[in-house]
Amino acid sequence: MSEYPNSARILQRNRQFVPGGVVSVNRATSPEIVFVKGQGAYIWDADGNRYLDYHAAFAPHFLGHNDPYVNEAVIRTLRSGMSLFGSGTTELEGQLAELVCRHVPSSDSIQVLNTGSEATYQALRLARAVTGRDHIIVMQGGYNGWHNDVACNLMTPISQLGPRVSPGEYPFKPISSGIPEVHQRLVHPINFNDLDSVRWVCEKYSIAALILEPVLQNIGVIKPRPGYLAGLRRLADHYGFVLIFDEVKTGFRHAIGGYGSIEGVKPDLVVFGKAIANGYPIAVLAGKEELMNWFVHPDLSKRVLLAGTYNAHPVPTAAAIATIERLALNDGEVYRKVEELGQQMEAGINRVIQRLGLQAVVVRQGSAFCVYFMDHEPVDWHDLAEGHNFSFDEKLRQQLIQSGIYFFPLATKQCSISFAHSAADIDSTIEQIETILSRLTDSALSLPQSKTRAD
Ligand SMILES: Cc1ncc(COP(=O)(O)O)c(C=O)c1O
Numbered sequence: 001m002s003e004y005p006n007s008a009r010i011l012q013r014n015r016q017f018v019p020g021g022v023v024s025v026n027r028a029t030s031p032e033i034v035f036v037k038g039q040g041a042y043i044w045d046a047d048g049n050r051y052l053d054y055h056a057a058f059a060p061h062f063l064g065h066n067d068p069y070v071n072e073a074v075i076r077t078l079r080s081g082m083s084l085f086g087s088g089t090t091e092l093e094g095q096l097a098e099l100v101c102r103h104v105p106s107s108d109s110i111q112v113l114n115t116g117s118e119a120t121y122q123a124l125r126l127a128r129a130v131t132g133r134d135h136i137i138v139m140q141g142g143y144n145g146w147h148n149d150v151a152c153n154l155m156t157p158i159s160q161l162g163p164r165v166s167p168g169e170y171p172f173k174p175i176s177s178g179i180p181e182v183h184q185r186l187v188h189p190i191n192f193n194d195l196d197s198v199r200w201v202c203e204k205y206s207i208a209a210l211i212l213e214p215v216l217q218n219i220g221v222i223k224p225r226p227g228y229l230a231g232l233r234r235l236a237d238h239y240g241f242v243l244i245f246d247e248v249k250t251g252f253r254h255a256i257g258g259y260g261s262i263e264g265v266k267p268d269l270v271v272f273g274k275a276i277a278n279g280y281p282i283a284v285l286a287g288k289e290e291l292m293n294w295f296v297h298p299d300l301s302k303r304v305l306l307a308g309t310y311n312a313h314p315v316p317t318a319a320a321i322a323t324i325e326r327l328a329l330n331d332g333e334v335y336r337k338v339e340e341l342g343q344q345m346e347a348g349i350n351r352v353i354q355r356l357g358l359q360a361v362v363v364r365q366g367s368a369f370c371v372y373f374m375d376h377e378p379v380d381w382h383d384l385a386e387g388h389n390f391s392f393d394e395k396l397r398q399q400l401i402q403s404g405i406y407f408f409p410l411a412t413k414q415c416s417i418s419f420a421h422s423a424a425d426i427d428s429t430i431e432q433i434e435t436i437l438s439r440l441t442d443s444a445l446s447l448p449q450s451k452t453r454a455d
Contacts, residue, residue: 006046007034026058029409031401038065040420043406051406052425056416058408059217062253062275062367063326063334064420070278073322074315082314092321093312099324100286103256106245106266107286111295112312116248116273117145119283120211122306123269124149127209127242129304130291137201137210137241139192140170141381143218144211144246151176153189155219155412156381164382166191167200192216192380193224195231202239210236211244214259218249220370220412221363222378229265236268242291248273248283249414254366255335256327278326280319282312334419338367341417341426345369348430355434356441367417371396388412392440399436405429 002008011032015021022028037044041064043053053065063070082092097110113119124136136149140161144150153161156173172184188205190197192212201207214229216222236243244267250259251272260267269287276284286292297303327334346364349371353360360373372378374387393411400407405428407415417426 004031004033004045004047007032010034010046031398031409040064040066041418041422041425049404051401051404052429053406054415054417054429055406055408056418057279058274059249059253059368059414059416060274060277060279061418062416063278063323064418065279067278067326067420069326070280070319070322073318074280077314077318084310084313086309090312090314092314092317096284096312096317096321099321100272100284103324103328104258104270104286105261106258106270106288108289109292110284110286111292111306112317113283113285113308114281114310114313114316115145116246116271116283117147118308119248119271119273119285120144120150120244120246121147122285122304123244123271124209124211126269126291126294126304127244129294129302131208131240131242133206133208133241134186135188135205135207136186137188137190137198137207139212139216140189141192141216141219141222141384142213142246144213146176148179148183149187150211151179152187155385158382158385164191165197166194167196169197169201191382192222193228194380195228195235198232198235202235202241207239207241209242209244211246213246213249214263215250215254215365217368217414219381219384220372220378220414221365221368222380222384223363223365224263225379229260229263233265242269243267245270247271250365252276252324252327253368253416256324256332276323277316277320278323280316282316282320284320335366338417338419341421341423342367342369344423344426345417345430348426349433352430352434352437356437358437358441368414369417370412370414372412384412395440396433396436399440400432403432403436405432
């Protein structure tokens with residue numbers, strides 16, 4: 001008998017009509033829980049259990065679930081008679097474009113799409129058109145969407161990938177079948193935080209673009225080393241490739257100008273999604289005018305096709321405008337609060353780690369954090385894959401879920417604090433983490449521990 005009988009019933013029914021029962025394969029989890037309500041920092045499942053949510057649906061809910069300010073804007077838009085017209089422009093999309101360009105230093109103009117994958121697809125096509133080159137560089141351990149160029153080399157087992165290579169590249173390891181072999185030869189996965197490998201690949205191939213998450217946030221939180229992003233900027237200028245920051249996860253969550261604005265590095269193109277509309281489906285491709293103008297190039301043989309029936313649908317567009325307005329209010333109040341909550345979480349978990357004498361580190365960027373069970377902050381996928389205790393991480397996540405705290409039940413997945421979380425929520429999370437880690441430590445004698453226990 002399932003611990004979650006109503007969830008099990010819904011999933012069983014859906015499995016008859018949807019392969020696997022879920023419409024995005026990364027939502028297939030154990031335990032199999034069906035959620036029915038979200039409000040602020042909390043979500044509820046079909047069996048009446050409430051959870052403090054740190055998954056945030058893979059990170060879009062930065063203000064919290066069903067934020068009233070954003071929802072009001074959506075309701076107002078629907079009541080106004082606004083619809084999807086599919087002919088000409090709308091005032092809404094102009095307002096969104098103006099807001100993004102005002103806040104994001106690397107954005108002269110934007111295009112609006114529905115998903116992060118569409119936006120990274122367009123960014124790469126644009127880069128190839130502008131440079132007249134085909135090859136691209138991606139990061140081992142990064143995720144930039146589901147399409148052929150980038151559906152590769154995420155959490156690749158080291159047994160398949162081989163040992164660290166630097167300078168050099170890794171073989172393309174698809175995370176989907178159906179990617180043509182010939183296409184795979186155009187994509188060059190390298191280490192994050194490794195400028196030598198960028199140089200190595202650029203000397204060997206004609207590179208159109210390098211795309212990366214400026215902080216790797218699909219394998220927790222792996223930060224760029226000081227100077228790394230600026231180094232990429234210099235190499236892009238030197239070799240003439242287009243530097244694309246995939247800020248689908250980092251954008252608007254870490255700063256209203258994107259993570260690039262924190263480091264003062266301007267990519268040529270930047271992609272936003274997720275937190276830009278607090279859970280509504282929209283993505284933005286922004287960048288330098290001379291590149292973006294290729295979408296309307298007067299020479300038709302050079303023009304890049306950008307089309308989409310639902311692009312800038314009024315519902316997500318209104319949500320994005322309201323979200324950005326909310327983020328800009330009171331001189332960054334949202335960012336100040338989530339930074340305080342993040343500091344509280346980091347300090348609290350660090351105290352627990354010390355008290356229990358665990359070999360673990362908390363890595364945090366603002367509201368995003370991850371606990372790695374290893375002796376140092378990882379710098380790239382190899383470092384993480386070789387050092388982290390994955391099974392211990394998963395045990396912690398499973399037990400947190402049982403205690404009403406939802407960390408996504410897959411090792412190394414980033415946790416997201418929202419503006420709706422309170423200091424009391426963070427305290428209770430730290431308490432639960434302590435209880436569970438003490439229990440796990442007592443029962444798991446094989447757990448790697450640091451040599452000194454603080455007690
Ligand atoms: C960094 C990054 N880029 C792109 C994507 C793809 O976005 P979407 O799922 O909206 O297509 C994701 C999704 O998780 C992401 O994390």
